[in-house]
Each structure stands twice: as structure tokens, then as C-alpha cells.
Amino acid sequence: MSEEILEASAIIQQLRVNRPNPNYRPLIFVAAPFTEVVKHDRKVLAKVRAYCRHVHEVGGIPICPQLYFPQFVNLHHYHDLQVMNFLCLVLLTKCEEVWSFGEPTRDMKFFIKKAFTKDIPVRYFNGEMEAW
Template sequence: MSISKFNSEGCCSPVGSVKHRPNRQVRPFDPTAYGALSVIDKEELALRAFRPIVYICSPFAGDIETNVKAARAYSRFAVETGYIPIAPHLLFPQFLNDADPQERQLGLFFGNALMSKCSEVWVFGKRISPGMEAEIERAKWKNYRLRYFTENLEEV
């Protein structure tokens, strides 16, 4: 947002602050409004710059296609509400085999490492899978803030 230093109405200029210059349009300077609007603009910019990171906890195993689609929607919801989502179950299955127990455990370990970087853990859905249960237990053990949401993105 660009803030003008000048008053559009021409009514708030300090007396004697505008010098008469022939053949030149005079735009009164309004330092009070400019100062206030500049502070507001800087505060809004700072708020836009900071986005907390949230851990997305939702089912993966079972109906993988449906669960991935839902996790994408949950991540999108986080972005639209001003957060940065971390959804390990969207990332790690790209190169780890969830059917291999060792690789699954490695993925859960990686997820726990990422969870430690998040300000909150968001749990989606009414069904808690075994993987989600492990993530929730870890979050409780570490005293991370947990927030629960329905599949329709409503907080409960």
C-alpha cells in the first residue's frame, strides 16, 4: 500500500505551511495522518511476514488416494488461515515405502523431527489412525499445543 503524504481534501494543512507559488498546484501536506497510516502499514506488513508453522496430523494408510486428497485440503486450509503447513505424510511417501516397516518407522521419526519445529499440531478427522495416535502421544509428551478439526475444517 502506498501512502500519500498529502491531504486529498486540502483542509488539514498547518497555517502558513503552504507557500504560494504562481502557476503551481498546491497539495497540502498532512504529517499527522501520514505518520499514523505509516505505522499501521508497517504493522500489517510485519503480520504478513510472520506465519507460524503447524504440523498436519491426518490419516494416510488405508484409502491412500482419499487421505492424500484430504491432507492437501487440510494443508490448503492452514495456508488460507495464515499458517505454514508441514504434512510429512504428503512428503515422505514420495521416496519412502510405507509398506516396509523399517521405512515407515524412519518416516515417523522424520515427522517427529519436523514436529519439533512447529508451534502447533493440528489433528483432522474423527478417525485416529495408529500413526496419528503416535504423533498425538508425542505432541502431548512434549507439551505441544494440539488443535482438533473436523473433516469440514471446523475446530472442535
């Protein structure tokens, strides 16, 4: 197992402390470059999927609304986009942590800022999924 997986696994183990179920999997909000995902940039989509897979592999439950909502929400309509932003914030508040991968974009910074206002811890990882 690589170092970054061990490190992320250790983070997940910390989140499991004092949980009655030893198989507990914390919800982790994956901060993704929203605009690029919505534009269907294949390289960015592949990276974001890999980040979610990484969260899953180390024992968390990845929550990445940027991958999910565009499947059925028309993001070209202002009202739908505003509703989706609200739904993203609702999901964010249900998560134990926010994990930001790579250099945070403007979109990612929005969710990171919201996490700080809600006292949700934020962890930063580089593009190779190593913690900063």
C-alpha cells in the same frame, strides 16, 4: 470469508503475537490418517490436501510428512518406515501446534500423544475444518 476460516485465522494471529515480523507464518503439523494416505486412498488424500491448503490459506505453513515422505521413501521396508517415523517426529518438534482434522485415527493419535509429551498444543477440527 467463512466462520471456520475466521476462527483458524484468529488462531494464527495469536501465534503471531510478539513476533517481530508481521508476516510470520507458524509451522503447523497436520495430523493425517497416515495408513490411509500411504495406501493412496484418493478420497483421504484429497481431504488431507484440503486440510493443508486450509492451514496455508489462514496463514500457517502446513507440515504433513504423510504426503511428502511416501514420494521417495519405500514404506514397505520396515527400516525405511522406522526412519520415516523418526523424521516425522523431528518435524513435529519444529512445529508450534498440531492440528488434527476429523476423527483421529490410531496413526493420528500417535502424533497427538507425542505432541502432548513435547508440550506442543493440539487443536481439533472437524472434517469441515471447524474447531471443536
